[in-house]
Amino acid sequence: MKLTKIVSALMLAGLLSACSPDNVKDDDAAADNQQSENQNADGAQTGGLNGDGNADGTALSGATVSYEKSAINDVNNVLAEKVIYFDFDSDQISADFQELIAHHGKYLAANPDMSVRLEGHADERGSREYNVALAHRRAQSVRRLVLFQGVNAEQVSIISYGEEKPVALGHDDEAWRLNRRVELVYEAR
Amino acid sequence: MLMALFLLPAAQAALRVEITKGADGAVPIAVVPFELLGNAANTANVSDIIAADLQRSGKFSPIEKSKLIATPKDLEEVNYKLWRIAGVDHLVIGKLKVLKPNQYEVSFRLIDVFKGVQVLGYQFAANDNSLRGISHHVSDLIYEKITGQKGAFDTKIAYVTAERKQGVQPSYKLQVADTDGYNSQTVLNSTQPIMSPSWSPDGSQLAYVSFEKRKPEIYVQNLYSQQRDKVTSFAGINGAPVWSPDGKKLALTLSKKGNPDIYVLTLATKKLKQITKHWGIDTEPSWSPDGNEIVFTSSRTGKPQIYRVAASGGSPKRLTFEGRYNASPEISSDGRTLIFVQGEGNVFKIASMDLQSGYVQTLTEGPLDESPSFSPNGAMILYASTDKFKGVLAAVSTDGRFKQKLVLSEGDVREPTWGPFRK
Numbered sequence: 001m002k003l004t005k006i007v008s009a010l011m012l013a014g015l016l017s018a019c020s021p022d023n024v025k026d027d028d029a030a031a032d033n034q035q036s037e038n039q040n041a042d043g044a045q046t047g048g049l050n051g052d053g054n055a056d057g058t059a060l061s062g063a064t065v066s067y068e069k070s071a072i073n074d075v076n077n078v079l080a081e082k083v084i085y086f087d088f089d090s091d092q093i094s095a096d097f098q099e100l101i102a103h104h105g106k107y108l109a110a111n112p113d114m115s116v117r118l119e120g121h122a123d124e125r126g127s128r129e130y131n132v133a134l135a136h137r138r139a140q141s142v143r144r145l146v147l148f149q150g151v152n153a154e155q156v157s158i159i160s161y162g163e164e165k166p167v168a169l170g171h172d173d174e175a176w177r178l179n180r181r182v183e184l185v186y187e188a189r
Numbered sequence: 190m191l192m193a194l195f196l197l198p199a200a201q202a203a204l205r206v207e208i209t210k211g212a213d214g215a216v217p218i219a220v221v222p223f224e225l226l227g228n229a230a231n232t233a234n235v236s237d238i239i240a241a242d243l244q245r246s247g248k249f250s251p252i253e254k255s256k257l258i259a260t261p262k263d264l265e266e267v268n269y270k271l272w273r274i275a276g277v278d279h280l281v282i283g284k285l286k287v288l289k290p291n292q293y294e295v296s297f298r299l300i301d302v303f304k305g306v307q308v309l310g311y312q313f314a315a316n317d318n319s320l321r322g323i324s325h326h327v328s329d330l331i332y333e334k335i336t337g338q339k340g341a342f343d344t345k346i347a348y349v350t351a352e353r354k355q356g357v358q359p360s361y362k363l364q365v366a367d368t369d370g371y372n373s374q375t376v377l378n379s380t381q382p383i384m385s386p387s388w389s390p391d392g393s394q395l396a397y398v399s400f401e402k403r404k405p406e407i408y409v410q411n412l413y414s415q416q417r418d419k420v421t422s423f424a425g426i427n428g429a430p431v432w433s434p435d436g437k438k439l440a441l442t443l444s445k446k447g448n449p450d451i452y453v454l455t456l457a458t459k460k461l462k463q464i465t466k467h468w469g470i471d472t473e474p475s476w477s478p479d480g481n482e483i484v485f486t487s488s489r490t491g492k493p494q495i496y497r498v499a500a501s502g503g504s505p506k507r508l509t510f511e512g513r514y515n516a517s518p519e520i521s522s523d524g525r526t527l528i529f530v531q532g533e534g535n536v537f538k539i540a541s542m543d544l545q546s547g548y549v550q551t552l553t554e555g556p557l558d559e560s561p562s563f564s565p566n567g568a569m570i571l572y573a574s575t576d577k578f579k580g581v582l583a584a585v586s587t588d589g590r591f592k593q594k595l596v597l598s599e600g601d602v603r604e605p606t607w608g609p610f611r612k
Contacts, residue, residue, distance in 0.1 A: 089492065089514070125537060127517035127530050127559050128604065129385060129429040129442065130486050130493055132405070133449040133470040136426050140447070159404055160426060164382035169353065171557075171578045 105149025204370025247591025
């Protein structure tokens with residue numbers, strides 16, 4: 001199954017400027033370390049999966065949509081966006097992100113040998129264990145939409161870190177916005 | 190046996206105490222520097238420790254050493270009239286006798302200036318390892334004699350520290366320290382988050398959540414033998430462990446059926462009983478002092494509020510109605526007061542509620558205060574706060590009149606929990 005199309009440049013620009021994973025991760029090298037640690041500890045063979053993909057050619061003005069297995073490494077693919085953001089004390093997924101999650105669901109449905117770990121996070125406000133529960137429910141909300149695309153339940157796992165692993169270390173609205181998130185971490189099964 | 194964990198004499202405090210709000214009506218007391226008999230270069234300064242303890246309680250205002258009108262060493266040297274004129278209610282005098290290297294004898298007398306009599310006097314054997322603890326014990330005796338309430342200086346606090354630096358693996362530590370921040374000992378060190386420490390009622394064990402296996406799991410660790418057991422490792426959340434008052438059970442949060450609910454685990458049998466069952470979030474359980482009830486945070490009405498349920502299960506009853514965000518509850522040991530985090534907008538404060546009248550009082554200013562924990566005598570509340578966005582510990586008297594901060598020199602400190610009285 002190969003579905004390729006050019007998403008409108010407008011939508012892409014909106015997505016990337018709002019929440020490019022590169023922008024977020026640059027704020028905090030520790031978060032990058034953790035991600036690679038996670039993969040090592042879990043014993044998963046994930047070499048290259050989260051690399052920058054060495055995509056051929058120059059950046060396109062629009063994101064491609066492809067559910068081929070290697071598409072997950074393509075920085076120009078819509079799947080390059082792997083973070084879902086939330087409102088304060090909410091596990092509701094906004095319309096913008098429903099479409100992105102549907103792409104990930106279709107990818108997983110097309111690649112049953114791939115799995116994804118949904119890592120839920122919260123901002124620092126409020127109590128810590130409540131935030132663990134809240135971030136867990138955020139990951140559950142994403143999981144429901146992923147499964148809606150016909151993905152096997154075994155392909156999708158959840159872990160909630162609550163407010164314990166912020167990507168942005170600031171203490172303002174912008175840092176809080178970036179920290180209220182679910183990260184999709186792919187692994188080969 | 191009790192000292193086994195605390196063998197290393199820590200020369201400095203990891204946490205620095207700052208009094209941020211003094212209380213009016215604190216009792217004036219003079220702690221005269223103890224007489225040192227013999228040679229001992231680096232021993233802890235017993236009288237300084239006692240004066241600092243009494244000051245930190247908020248109930249006493251010790252007179253500065255430089256302003257003492259006299260420095261009597263013995264009862265016969267006390268000029269009562271002079272101290273009465275100076276407005277000092279109580280006087281503490283004492284001696285530290287060096288018997289041989291690392292072997293001391295500490296003696297003290299508490300004097301009621303107005304009655305002109307000694308009201309308390311004890312003598313203790315000590316060494317370098319025990320001297321700070323004995324000093325805190327003396328503070329406890331003085332505090333109890335004057336206030337009628339048991340002192341909680343000679344107890345321990347547990348807390349979590351986190352250091353996150355650009356390009357360096359984060360470091361999380363579960364630590365135990367004296368209540369003045371000295372003698373800090375690391376119980377667990379990890380590159381992954383550690384959360385929610387809870388003391389066993391006898392003070393010998395801590396339950397906590399560790400993400401060291403890249404997922405949350407609940408452990409119970411003996412502080413003396415250092416032996417630890419993994420008690421839950423279900424799919425999803427394993428969180429918020431808290432020891433029952435009889436020490437036989439843990440209340441905790443699991444999401445193994447999909448949604449966070451409260452469970453009770455019997456430690457000896459590993460038998461698990463589900464206490465709440467609701468589609469909303471149920472978490473942060475805490476026991477009533479008689480062990481018959483559990484209070485917890487629930488989002489069952491949309492926003493987090495505090496509820497109470499029988500420890501055997503049943504239908505929960507809502508306790509908080511003021512404010513949009515009420516979480517992280519704990520009940521005082523006399524069962525009368527509930528403390529919790531109250532949020533409004535971006536500001537989160539520690540609040541207390543009289544369980545009989547329902548009267549709510551905010552005790553702190555915020556903006557990011559959390560994890561309130563009573564001292565074992567109920568006089569103070571220890572909580573996590575921020576100082577220029579650095580995570581610090583803070584304490585406030587139960588009436589809100591007296592505040593102090595415990596600042597860690599490096600990194601953030603959070604999730605404090607005050608240990609029980611020493612048995």
